[in-house]
Amino acid sequence: MTAMIDYQRIAPAPATAPRPVAVQMTGVDKFYGRFQALSGIDLEVRKGEKIVICGPSGSGKSTLIRTINRLEPHDGGRIVVNGIELDGSPGKTQDVRLEVGMVFQQFNLFPHLTILENCILAPRLTRGLSKKAAEQRAFRYLERVQIGSQAHKYPSQLSGGQQQRVAIARALCMEPPIMLFDEPTSALDPEMIKEVLQVMEDLASDGMTMICVTHEMGFARRVATRCVFMDNGQIVEIAPTEQFFHDPRSERLREFLAQILH
């Protein structure tokens, strides 16, 4: 019941003026050698939307999300992020990365830096913040993910769930309008998944534009405005969350949902 209310509150009303486009992918192709990882991806994400991408392993979910901040360069089609086209030039790539935060499956915290140093490095270097201002900002977001008291520890001293929350805070310290999550809970023990999902739901309710690759279908139902189903490097189905789970159009998605929802 709450899922329905949330969804309707967040979903943009189609009749009124549409929100500005955050991410626009048109006919995106990606090859690894002769293997085609993405073929003809068309995806438009509007500001404030929460997109969940799911699908079997090897379907190109991670590759898709990684092309959005050009960790994987695409080989065909166009990707425009907040009005900046990823054309392969280092300057544009840099500009897009400043607009887009990313959270990884393996946390990827810098092991030689403390939690606080992890959080202030990029704001100081790329936003030109003073040490004091960067630390204030870092503490604000660390408090938000409830890890402020651990700021002077090293990543290896924290649990997986805590590390992932730090990784989210680190990305938030750049105050990006768009956040990408690449299977953020897949490397976590079950009891730690909840604390990370809680932080992500909190973010979602703040109006952040989120694109999230995840197998957490409960999270998808509660938070997503639209869901994307991928298979063999293609988008098979893309639909508002309600319809995605209760009225899937494609046979392939029906099979997939039957397998994972028991």
Place this chain on the structure above:
Amino acid sequence: MSALPIDLALAWDSLPAMFRGLTTTLLVTVLVLAFGLVLSIPLTLARISPRRIFAWPALLFIVFFRGAPLLLLLYFVYYGFGQIPALRDGPLWIIFGSSFACAVIGLTLNHMSYMVEVVRGSLEAVPAGLTEASEALGLTPRETFTWIRLPLAMRYGLKAYQNEVVMFTKGTAVVSVITVVDLTAVANEIFELTYDPFTPMLTAAAFYWVLVNLIRVVFRALERYLNRHLTAHEDRSKPANSLPQPTPVPSSIARWKASRSLGVPAKGQAL
């Protein structure tokens, strides 16, 4: 004559000369290590660059100077450059005319080409995920190198570098062939004056031994300092699953070792 092959009085008397030799050895070592460290990083970057215009000259340099025998290299630098009249009469003769400077140049060329492999291996050991995380945060490749890859590579490469430093320190003894009076040269001089084959050599050996162990202690302290992020585990019973961990032993080797210790014949071994 004592039963010992060592003449203690001679050893005692030779100490001042030995210390002078040690100073030269230390000076050569420190200078070459400093030059080598500074120069090997850009050389490594050139070597691993995707651009051939950088990679090929670097590869040529490394192949040549790793292959060149060190003794001959020193001979060529010291005696060879003197054959070029333009150099002999030019302002650079202050450098090439000095046996000490020639020793430093020759050793640096050799040391650099070895260091490239140490630096390269260390840089490649930095997990790709950390580089990606840094780039995703909007750091430029150069900032990522300075703040993430290089500091981590230093930690991964410390053991290999320590080996290289110890080997190199002992190897500086070759500079005596181009008339630099280092610790070994002093020992040789005393031998030639006294015809005592043991005392000066063993005294010098003791000096080298102490020097190498001092290096070991320094590296140990450095390692502790750099790896404080890994040793800060006192308040946790089990190590957290943080990246990066040291590479585990490949399972096939582990199995092979286990089978050996249990007396089980290894795969393919006839009974």
